[in-house]
Every structure is written in C-alpha cells, then in structure tokens.
Amino acid sequence: MGDTITIIGPGLLGASLAKAVKQKGLFGRVKTWSRRKETREKCVGQDWCDEVLETPEEAVAGAEFVVLCPPVQVIPALLEQLAEHFETGAVVTDVGSTKASICEAAQKVLPEGVEFLGSHPMAGSEKTGLKHARADLFEAMACILTPTASNSAEVTAKVEDFWQDIGMRTGQTSPEEHDRIVAAVSHLPHVLASVLSENLLHQPADWKNYAGKGLRDTTRIAAGDPILWRQIIADNLGPIEEMLNGFQESLHVFQEALKQRDFDKIEQILADGKVHRDSLP
Amino acid sequence: MGDTITIIGPGLLGASLAKAVKQKGLFGRVKTWSRRKETREKCVGQDWCDEVLETPEEAVAGAEFVVLCPPVQVIPALLEQLAEHFETGAVVTDVGSTKASICEAAQKVLPEGVEFLGSHPMAGSEKTGLKHARADLFEAMACILTPTASNSAEVTAKVEDFWQDIGMRTGQTSPEEHDRIVAAVSHLPHVLASVLSENLLHQPADWKNYAGKGLRDTTRIAAGDPILWRQIIADNLGPIEEMLNGFQESLHVFQEALKQRDFDKIEQILADGKVHRDSLP
Numbered sequence: 001m002g003d004t005i006t007i008i009g010p011g012l013l014g015a016s017l018a019k020a021v022k023q024k025g026l027f028g029r030v031k032t033w034s035r036r037k038e039t040r041e042k043c044v045g046q047d048w049c050d051e052v053l054e055t056p057e058e059a060v061a062g063a064e065f066v067v068l069c070p071p072v073q074v075i076p077a078l079l080e081q082l083a084e085h086f087e088t089g090a091v092v093t094d095v096g097s098t099k100a101s102i103c104e105a106a107q108k109v110l111p112e113g114v115e116f117l118g119s120h121p122m123a124g125s126e127k128t129g130l131k132h133a134r135a136d137l138f139e140a141m142a143c144i145l146t147p148t149a150s151n152s153a154e155v156t157a158k159v160e161d162f163w164q165d166i167g168m169r170t171g172q173t174s175p176e177e178h179d180r181i182v183a184a185v186s187h188l189p190h191v192l193a194s195v196l197s198e199n200l201l202h203q204p205a206d207w208k209n210y211a212g213k214g215l216r217d218t219t220r221i222a223a224g225d226p227i228l229w230r231q232i233i234a235d236n237l238g239p240i241e242e243m244l245n246g247f248q249e250s251l252h253v254f255q256e257a258l259k260q261r262d263f264d265k266i267e268q269i270l271a272d273g274k275v276h277r278d279s280l281p
Numbered sequence: 282m283g284d285t286i287t288i289i290g291p292g293l294l295g296a297s298l299a300k301a302v303k304q305k306g307l308f309g310r311v312k313t314w315s316r317r318k319e320t321r322e323k324c325v326g327q328d329w330c331d332e333v334l335e336t337p338e339e340a341v342a343g344a345e346f347v348v349l350c351p352p353v354q355v356i357p358a359l360l361e362q363l364a365e366h367f368e369t370g371a372v373v374t375d376v377g378s379t380k381a382s383i384c385e386a387a388q389k390v391l392p393e394g395v396e397f398l399g400s401h402p403m404a405g406s407e408k409t410g411l412k413h414a415r416a417d418l419f420e421a422m423a424c425i426l427t428p429t430a431s432n433s434a435e436v437t438a439k440v441e442d443f444w445q446d447i448g449m450r451t452g453q454t455s456p457e458e459h460d461r462i463v464a465a466v467s468h469l470p471h472v473l474a475s476v477l478s479e480n481l482l483h484q485p486a487d488w489k490n491y492a493g494k495g496l497r498d499t500t501r502i503a504a505g506d507p508i509l510w511r512q513i514i515a516d517n518l519g520p521i522e523e524m525l526n527g528f529q530e531s532l533h534v535f536q537e538a539l540k541q542r543d544f545d546k547i548e549q550i551l552a553d554g555k556v557h558r559d560s561l562p
Binding site: 070084144194207215222250258269276277279 | 294329403404465473476479480481482489490493496498502504508510514518525526532536561562
C-alpha cells in the first residue's frame, strides 16, 4: 500500500497490526513508538518493526499512514500533540473502541492536508500487551469505519482497503452510531459479565467449584483489564447508560413473568434470545 | 462396578453416559429406554447399549444401578411409576439439574430396599439429543451429589465412585443448597445470557454484524433449548428469583456509580469481577 506506516502504541492491537502488515507486505517500513521505555526496548530487533523511535514526533515523520493504538482516552491528546508533525498528505487512523470524541478531537486539531478517519477493528483478547500479539488477531473480524462530512472518498477508500488487506470485514457508520452499536454489542455484554462475576464473588467461595462451561463463557470477558475498561466506559457513558437501561427493562419483564409464573412468556423470551444468538455471524 | 446398568432417557446426557460406561467398562450390560419410539429405534444396534426395551418397567428389571436422564420435570412422575419395579437393592440416581423436588419425590414413593441418591453431573452443551452424545462429555467436569438423612454411607460412596469412575470431580451438598448453587452458577448466567440476547434482538438487525467474540461467548448458552430451560426455571423458581434479585442489586450499584461518574467505584467492580473470573477452576 505504500512505503512507510507508523504504528503508535505497540500493545496487543498495535503489535498484532504490525505483524499483520509485515506478513502481508503492505508497507515497506514499519515505525513504532511506545510511551513506555520498557516497551520501546522490547520492540527493538523484533522482526515486525524496522525502527523504534524515542518520541512520537520522530515516529510519524516520513509516514504516509499512521495508526494510533494507545489506550482510547489518550488518543485526543496525542492527535493534538502530533498535529503539526504529521506529513502533509498523511492518512491517520486509530483503533479506539469509541469514536465520537476521537473524531471530534481530530476535526478540531488537525491542519489542512492531514486527514483522520476513525477506525474500530473489533478484535482483541482478555490478554493484553505486546507479548500476546499475533498476526492473525484481526483475521475475519469486523472493522467499523466512521467517516464524517470532512473525509474525502479517496481517503475513506484507502483506510477501508487497509483493513480489508489486513483481513477484516469492514462497515461504515457515523461516529455517534458507532458508539451506540459498540455500547450494545460490546460494552453492555462486558458490564454484565463483570457485574455477574462481581456478584458471584460474594457467594460462598466453594460454589465456584461447581461452575461449568456456561459460567466460564458468560464471564470470560470479565477477566479483561479493569483500568482499560474503566477508560472505555468513561469515554462512552451516554450510550452505555442507554443500553443498560434497556437491558434493565428487559430483565424486569423477565422477573415479572417469573413472579406471575407466566412460563409461556418466559419460554418466549428464551426463544427470542435463541433466535438472536443463532443469527450471530 | 457391576453387571447391569439401566439408563433411562438416552438424550445428550444419557447416551453420553452410556458411551462412557462402555468405554470404561464399568458395567457388563447397558439397558435403555426412551419415551419416544423414534429414539428407541435409533438406539437399537448402537455399540453403547446392549438392550433397548419397550417400557421403562422392563428397562429397570434386573438392574443394580439405574440412572434417570429424562427432562428434569419428568423425573418425579417416573420415580413414582417405577417405584415397585426397581430391583430390591437397586441404587437409583439421576442427572436432573435441580434436586430438592426430585429428592423429596423419591423419599415419598420408593419402597424399602430401593435407595435413591440425587446427582447433578454439570456437563452439557447447547446441542441436545442423542446424535451429539460423546464419551468424554463428563470428563473433568463437576458432579454434585445430594445425599439426605435417608441415604446410607454405602450407597453414597457407591454413587460417588460411579461418577468419579466416569471421570468427574464430585462434591456433596444438601438438595436445597444444591439448588441455590446451581441457581447462582448456572441458571442466573443462563437467564442473563438469554435476556441480553433477547434485548439485542430488538436493536437494528445490522448491528449484529459488529459482534465480536465477547458477545458470542457471553450469549453462547442463550442458544440452548427454550423448552428445556423453561422446565429448569420452573423447577427452581425460588432460588432463581433470589439470585436474580441479588444480581439486580449489583447492577443497580453499577448504574448508580455511572450516574455519579464515580469511576473509582466502577473500576473496583470491574476488578472484583476479574478476581472472581480469574479464580474459576
């Protein structure tokens, strides 16, 4: 796709992306920078990056394509810090799991000639960090692009091609619609898994010995990094509150049916749940 | 362990159990009966059973060990129907996912010399039926035994040995405590997965294209059989209502923290959820 890509923040997503770029030969050079010195040192000599820089300004110098992969709440400040350092003509995207606040920040701070288009590759793991990176992390997963009125068709196509070349299925929505979608299909399930798991922590300790595969699967994502998820939740408050309220209403309907011994209603809810689950891609 | 075992109800659990008994050589003969003629016909000639009978009374004749594997709500009536047909000295157990009502029924209807001890092997799959049976379904999973004051130490040990020989980890509780445990670690997660999935059914249809592994895992068990789960819920109403109320309270605490923008509290809940999830066996 070009000569040089810069990947800022080589954690699980950033380093996996670098590996995929190298494996698929999408760019000639991969440059990277991490906020943590220890991580920068780990990157030196890895076969998935050609250059590890000491500052983010140096890292984006000369890059036609930049992907910002740090924690989501850092991205707006990073865009502001780097605004005058991106190459003219550079295409900048990110992997943040919320989009409205990031796209708004980009709109505000980037100069003429540097175009930002938000991306959310929906891949990940409860295992975080560089050491769990793998080239196939994104393979066949969904990536949502959030072009706005300020994006050119050319750059939108370029970013979409990039994620498709990485191996992802892509789709487009507005940043605001994106945030409602992920609140429903990602943040709400995460909150419920965490609250369920936290709730069970207060039951007798030996009860967990009787947990089967059902509980393990239902709560798997509750093993995710609490600090990372605190940030995601903080950055998508409104949509998450909306989805939680909707879930509360559904749960209330179920509880009422239980109270009324209305087993036909309960079976209907279970059957509707199965319809949706069976329809997941 | 003996000459003849009878397994009533060769569905996923019953047929898997028969396969495991054969593979491990625990009994010389495996006899079976299913309510459905079609299922009985499918069993004939299978290498995991020696005899398929036309009635449950014939099926239990001559058996030292009987395992009842039909749908949970059928077990009390089946115990009553077979009470006078079990061999004197026979040991009877089951695989029902609730225990208080079944143990109470057994206590009431079985004659002197036939001892029932409740079992709940916590294995299964969202795929039901004979055709998904496999000998390793129970391997390394937990089995709860629910002996009562009426059980002898000898029979308790015999039933425990049986499940351990099948490959399970065993534990013992009262029938009532069992029902609270499974309400917490199995039925509550199932209800939440179903209600979440049903809730998402009412969102725009294309949103599910953006579902990742998190939502898939969190809702996997919502693909279970609605009729089977209707029965399980109906048979364990009190404990399920108790656990749902407790979950509602935990969710309410989370929602209040969101409303107050108390992100330290949110992080604490996420961290506690991670502690519990990381501690699952």
